[in-house]
Amino acid sequence: MVDIPYQPGRVAAAPARRRRGGLATMMKRKSMVAFLMTLPLIVLIGVLVVYPAFYAVHLATLNKSMQRFVGLANFQFLLKRDTFWLVVQQSCIFAITAVVFKALLGFIVAHFVHNVPAKGQRKWRGMLLVPWVIPPAMSTLAWLWLFDPSYSAFNYTLGLFGAGPIPWTGDAAWARFSVILVNxxxxxxxxxxxxxAALKSVPDQLYEAASIDGANWWQKLWYVTLPMMRNIIAITTLFSLIVTFANFDIVRILTAGGPLDHTHIFATWAFKIGIEGSDIPLGASVSLFMVPILAVAAIFILRDVHKRGNES
Amino acid sequence: MSDDAKSLDPKSLDPKSLDAKSPARSRTKLSRRQFVAATAATTAALVTAPYVRGAHAAGKLTMGFWDHWVPGANKASQDLVAEWAAKEKVEVSIDYIPSQGNKNLLTIAAEAQAKSGHDILAMPTWWPHANAELLEPVNDIMEPLIKQNGEVNGTVKYLGQAGGKWLGVPSCVGSQIKGPCSRIDLLKQHAGIDVQELYPVGQPAKADGWTTDSFLKAAEACHKAGVPFGIGLGETTDSVDTAGAFFLAFGAQLVDAKGDIKVKSDEVKQALEFYKKLISFLPPDVAAWDDASNNKWLVSGRGAMIMNPPSSWAVAKRDAPQIAEQLWTHGFPKGPKGRYAPFLPYFWNIWAFSKNKEAAKSLLVFLSQPDSVEKMVNASGGYDLPAFEKLTTFKVWAEAGPPKGTLYHYPNPNNHQTLSIAASPAPPKIAQQIYAQGTLTKMCLKYAQGASLNDTLAWAEGECEGFMRS
Structure with a gap:
């Protein structure tokens, strides 16, 4: 042990040095710079996402005239409504069916595009992205005209072959089909x-090695492509599930939840109740029901991704 | 001379004043003579100065008006507001808020939440009641306006008053009756009905025979002829309003004025039976119709009648003049309990948090003067309807055409029918839920699609129980 002689003023002087050195060091840290650069986004999310979310929770605890705190009474009320359970069922059907088909179709088309010679691939990629880059409110209007109850272009075409007309938005089953199709x-x-992007990052050597081992097309897909894409599949599925569950514009424009409430999903029903019915607390409660459902899905999917990340 | 300049004036640099010990350092001695002179000069300056009144001496006023879909109709209200503002020295700003995509409803909800926004905001039908606690009572201007312009109709009283308090002033802009708009030729040819004879120009209606039974017969005949009536059964307002008028014609109320549920009544059953028959004569896709579908139906020439304000006739006049020449706007058929027509009023409301309520009231009085109302009605081509009794006989309705007089009976000039709104007379906050959820059209559709009468009624009763939340 070394005895250090008492030095008056040493303790007092140290923090000032540390403060100067600390700030300079902190500013040199990459994490600090990263934080400062993301600060505008954090503020934006705080103002436009976090604050409204907490405000929605506050609204959901008020009575219809928003003058009295009612705790969880709005949620209890919803659980007793048949229409609410219809909306839960439809939201699940809508989101799961749409995400499964989007993933399947995306997977197949990605393979086709991947196999297109590099020269023409950019054009195909651009063309195939068109539906995604058009604002959905606009593109759904075009679909609305295609599905128009009286003047549907699809029905006109079917009529030329002696088929139809199909009540695209007038019959519950067809209306569900239509909104899912557009999504x-x-x-x-x-x-x-x-x-x-994921396919392009799979090393060619793996396919070559598989070919040498005598793997066929299906085995390459199953044992090479899919394991290499698992994380991206999980992340895109989660992301899409969240966005699809919270969808509003497609259903609102195409069917407005009809016929007989058979295409309502959480967001459209919340709007119907909250804005059109002037029952904002109940509308907020409906929209908040999405949170636990999506949170459970997020936990499972992200846990799986994390686990595989650790394994690799 | 500024204070700073004064401090640098060499004359003011009295050596005594620089003496720190001198107690008179910060004081200036004022002699009696100096005081009298200064007072006289100030008084003279004040008396002789001209009185300058600022251009906006009476403050600012902001308003959110409904954005009219008749091109150029906004200009009338804009000019009137400018005229009033120039007279009253108020700085005004108007936002025209469209109802497409419910933008106006979102604005109402946002301003109510923020307790900030326009001083005056136009609200349709149920929204004054929904925001009753946040609105400035306007009894002091409504009572004189009623004395001057005549009584307002029952629907305006039902929607515009809460606990004896007027929540707003009924606005002619945007207010409408959704009565039948029929094809003169097709009804005559296929149903043997001459609507011009039933509703002659310049005379009271002669429509005693125009009943729900004759309406059904006409619907059947037109259906057989391939030109069915275009009446929607969706959840948008046109569909709900029509169902509401027919339900009232049968005396059918889902919830009565006291707030008691009356779904399982004979009247409701009769109304459902009527609608079941009617649906079989309508186009097969009416369940998916929105508020644009019936207009398209009429303008395309595929149907003999729709229920709509004259906007569809105006569109036909522009896009299909040969069809417009055959259109006649008239009254609803009479049911066992009366003749009802859907009336959808707009109100101009003053928020309780407005900072210039007196100016807002003054403007609303000005906009409700007969001359102002006539200007706005004319600008809308007769679409807008005043709620006051004495303001339903303007020339525009008698002269509109072709065919001349097609809108004569649109404003209900002879009180031939009771103006109503779907789901009334239930207490407005309950009725709004019935209306917004389209409970009436859903019942009709369920029953017509094969649900039993008991199941349909039980479903509707359950829905109404849910609407009782306070």
Whole structure:
């Protein structure tokens, strides 16, 4: 042990040096710079996402006239409504069906594009991304005209072959089909571009090694491509599931939730109740029901990704 | 001379004043003579100075008006507001807010939440009641306006008053009756009905025989002839309003004025039976119709009648003049309990948090003067309807054409029908839920699509129980 003689003023002087040195060191740290650069985004998310989310929670605890705190009464009320359970069922059907088909279609198209010679690939990629880059409110209007109850272009075409007319938005089953179809059309390019990026990152040596081992097309897909793409599939699925669950514009424009509420999903029903019905607390409660459903999905998918990340 | 300049004036640099010990350092001695002179000069300056009144001496006023879909109709209200503002020295700013995509409803909700926004905001039908606690009572201007312009119709009283308090002033802009708009030729040819004879120009209606039974017969005949009536059964307002008027014609109320549920009544059952028959004569896709579908139906020439304000006739006049020449706007058929027509009023409301309520009231009084109202009605081509009794006989409705007089009966000039709104007379906050959820059209559709009467009624009863939240 070394005895250090008492030095008056040493303790007091140290923090000032540390402060100067600390700030300079902190500014040199990459993490600090990264934080400062993301600060505008953090502020934006705080103001436009976090604050409204907490405000929605606050609204959901008020009575209809927003003058009294009612705790969880709005949620209890919703659980007793048949229409609410219809909306839960439809939201699940809508989101799961749409995400599965978007992923499947995106996967297949990504393979096609991947195999297109490099020279023409850019054109194909650009064209296939068109549905995703057009604002959905606009493209859905075009679909609305195609599905128009009285003047549907699809029905006109079917009529030329002696088929139809199909009540695209007038019958519950067809209306569900229509909104899901438009969502797939809009969202599949996102999956396609993500999967294409993932496919391009799979080393060719793995396929060569598999070929030497005598693997056929299916075995290469199953044992090489899919394991290499698992994380990106999981992340895109989660992302798309969240976005699709929270969809509003497609259903609102195409069917507005009809016929007989058979295409309502959480967001459209929340709007119907909250804005059109002037029951903002109940509308907020409906929209908040998405949170636990999506949180559970996020936990499972992200846990799986994390686990595989550790394994690799 | 500024204070700084004064401090640098060499004359003011009295050596005594620089003496720190001198107690008079910060004081200036003022003699009696100096005081009298200064006072006289100030008084003279004040008396002789001209009185300058600022261009906006009476403050600012902002308003959110409904954005009219008739081209150029906004100009009338804009000019009137400018005229009033120039007279009253108020700085005004108007935002025209469209109802497409419910933009106006979102604005109402946002301003109500923020307790900030326009001083005056136009609100349709149910929204004054939904925001009753946040609105400035306007009894002091409504009572004189009623004395001057005549009584307002029952729907305006139902939607515009809460607990004896007027929540807003009924605005002619945007207010409308959604009555039948029929093809003169097709009804005459296929149903043997001469609508011009039933509703002659310049005379009271002669429509005693125009009942729900004759309406059904006409619907059947036109359906057989391939030109069915175009009545929607979706959840948008046109569909709901029509169902509401027919339900009232049968005396059918889902919830009565006291707030008691009356779904399982004979009247409701009769209304459902009527609609079931009617649906079989309508185009097969009416369940998916929105508010644009019926207009397209009429303008395309595929149908003999729709229920709509004259906007569809105006569109036909522009896009299909040969069809417009055959259109006649008239009254609803009479049911066992009366003749009802859907009336959808707009109100001009003053927020309680407005900072210039007196100016807002003054403007609303000015906009409700007969001359102002006539200017706005004319600018809308007769689409806009004043709620006051004495303001329903302007020339524009008698002279609109072709065919001349097609809109004569649109403003209900002889009180031939009771103006109503779907889901009334239930307490407005409950009725708004019935209306917004399209409960009436859903019931009709469920029953017509094969649900039993009991199941349909039980479903509707359950829905109404849910609407009772306070």
């Amino acid at each position: 797939i059309w809009y969202g599949a390019p996102f999956f396609m571009i993500m999967y294409l």
